[in-house]
Amino acid sequence: MAIDIREGCFHLSTQNTSYIIGIYEGFLFHHYYGKKLIEPNLKSFKHRYQECYGHYMKTELRELSFESDSLEYPNYGRTDFKHPAIHMVGKEGHSIIDLTYREHKVMAGKYELVDLPHAYAEDGDDVESLIITLVDDTGSIEVDLFYGIYTDYDVITRATAIRNTSEGLVRVESAQSMSIQMPTSNYDLLSLCGAWARERHVYRQNLHKGSQCIESLRGASSHQFNPFMALVRPETTENLGEAYGFSLVYSGNFIGRVQVDQHDTSRITMGINPFEFCWHLQKDEVFYTPECVMTYVDKGLSGMSHNYHRFYRERLCRGTYRDKVRPIIYNNWEVTFFDFDHDQLIGLAKEAKACGMELFVLDDGWFGHRNNAAQSLGDWWVNKEKLPYGLKGLGEEINKMGLKFGLWLEPEMISPVSHLYNEKPEWCISVPRYVSSLGREQLVLDYSNPEVIDYIITIMTEILGSAPIDYVKWDMNRYITDAGSFYLEKERQKELFHRYILGLYKVLEILVARFPHILFESCAGGGGRFDPGMLYYMPQTWTSDNTDAIERIKIQYGTSLVYPPRTMGAHVSPVPNHHVNRSYSLRDREHVAMMGNFGYELNLMELTGDEKTELKEHIEKYKCHRQLLFNGDYYRLISPFENRIAAWMFVDENKEKALLFIFTLHAVNNTLPQYLHLKGLDSYSLYEADGEIYSGSQLMNSGLQVKFPKKDGGSRLVIIEKSR
Ligand code: GLA
Secondary structure: OOEEEEOOEEEEEOOOEEEEEEEEOOEEEEEEEEEOOOOOOHHHOOOOHHHOOOOOOEOOEOOOOOOOOOEOOOEOOOOOOOOOOEEEEOOOOOOOOOEEEEEEEEEEOOOOOOOOOOOOOOOOOOEEEEEEEEEEOOOOEEEEEEEEEEHHHOEEEEEEEEEEOOOOOEEEEEEEEEEEEEOOOOOEEEEEEOOOOOOOEEEEEEOOOEEEEEEOOOOOOOOOEEEEEEEEOOOOOOOOEOEEEEEEEOOOOEEEEEEEOOOOOEEEEEEEOOOOOOEEEOOOOEEEOOEEEEEEEOEHHHHHHHHHHHHHHHHOOOOOOOOOOOOOEEEOHHHHOOOOOHHHHHHHHHHHHHHOOOEEEEOOOOEOOOOOOOEOOOOOOEOOOOOOOHHHHHHHHHHHOOOEEEEEEOOOEEOOEOHHHHHOHHHEOOOOOOOOOOEOOEEEEOOOOHHHHHHHHHHHHHHHHHOOOOEEEEOOOOOOOOOOOOOOOHHHHHHHHHHHHHHHHHHHHHHHHHOOOOEEEEOEOOEOOOOHHHHHHOOEEEOOOOOOHHHHHHHHHHHOOOOOHHHEEEEEOOOOOOOOOOOOOHHHHHHHHOOOEEEEOOOHHHOOHHHHHHHHHHHHHHHHHHHHHHHOEEEEEEOOOOOOEEEEEEEOOOOOEEEEEEEEOOOOOOOOOEEEOOOOOOOOOEEEEOOEEEEHHHHHHOOEEEOOOOOOOOEEEEEEEEOO
């Protein structure tokens, strides 16, 4: 039983974790989240505050204080001085509420979350939901706290619904998806930070007194901060120690905050960023927060990542391609950029097919007068000068060769130089009397406007139905500035950021349902929206525009902290790399890209005969390994953030075969070979690696001796197989 309710407490448990909350004097307090407690004494979670100098709710109950004994869903202003989980203004203009317990409901399976992406349960899953309703005494609001308990995944999901039960208007100024309270601050905050072309590098810092946060104010989850954070013990390593993960299923402005107070307790909250947010709730209207996926492990970062990988692969990603190996992509972008025609594409497609690739993707530049980044977004009709036979003609010819056909789209954007802009300038996000700022010469369509949404759904449905399209790269190449909507009323302008994301989710839900055979890959100037919200609709994301092998080792390694390799797009591109001007061999670039959904963006016309043979051989080899790469468990062995070398490996489900990848980021002379401690093998089986036989136990404990290539960007793939 995942939910044990007694002594005024709720004990939620998964296979290895416990989560405890309790009612005291009508208020719901957070007591514990962590390693599983066996038959805990629930009465023992005493309130600690009576010893302290401070503020309390009643003279006769000095321990009833929210200063350090935290409410499960804290509000500001009633003895609590931290940033709250909920902050709202009622008809009287103040923001004071007392949320007390009214009732709860336990149900088998997963709770419903309206209009937002969320994890789901399948028949036979050991999943239960708890919904606790809190009410404000004055009757102005009700809050439902949702808990989804995934026993076998060691995951607890959380979300919140806020209902206005008053006669007047309520303004919700902050509604976080979750809040929990740790009794100490003896943790490091680990997050994934970066920039365009440098996404999701791993950062780790000790918690310090005060508030520390990761956030986006850019209208997308962003290149700069991923909507994920972990609290780990200072001694936690890749393989050992406690780690709490918090991952928000949301693609817009978010915040993850940790507040360390005067008594060194730590409050963790995560949800929509309250900055530039205010939601108007009329009587009986409900506001739903996005979902937060939490996991706790005592098996180091690797244990945390495995929980997320399994959960996101199996209970977040959906659709035809959820469990299906993805085709090897050939994408023309880094080869032609905007400058191509039908014959050139057909020439490239023929070469791609001859090399063994499976899907030809036509990237940007096929529509309107799109000959550079400055025009035509919004004018989604085929450029007949470049493609005289249209997408249909091109797609069919490519199909005839035995390749699938895919297409690049950027449906959330509009160029100021476009017919659409001339006709509908009011469809852009902008504010009156200010000249809109640009990003990549483009503006953003107002997805809070239902008219815009309907138009996009119609036009995308036409395009996707007009040709044999089996893949879509859904791009989004700038953030939101000048956040104003001509559609929304003056009072509702601060709803724009969230309404934009709701609009996007609506469009995506309709399109993925209408075109179930299409493999959708999301992209946002590379990895600017690599988040679980997008993965709910599209099972893979273009990891970064930076395809330099060494940069990609870091980006993919960091991304793997939360996201399974099968969600990452990874291609081999031309050298010298156009971002950093470095060159590595084809083989080395292939080894890095094999980690994710594999593809090429090379000019196949310019390859020498030898290079083509090498490429063909590699694709054949890749095809032998790809089931393992797609379905296997991924283990990080050496971090590129802490070393001049890196290593990772994949192990198949039955522990029969493993693929070990080693990389030299920066070569030095005069070094010993390394003993690499492999992972995930069967201790008692014998394996062959590099021509020798070892037991799994030896490979994992004493290690495999490997020489790292003495060359910057050098790599090697070692195949490890059970010996017969
Ligand atoms: C973005 C993408 C690239 C490419 C271009 C096309 O930058 O990340 O891969 O599709 O747009 O304009």
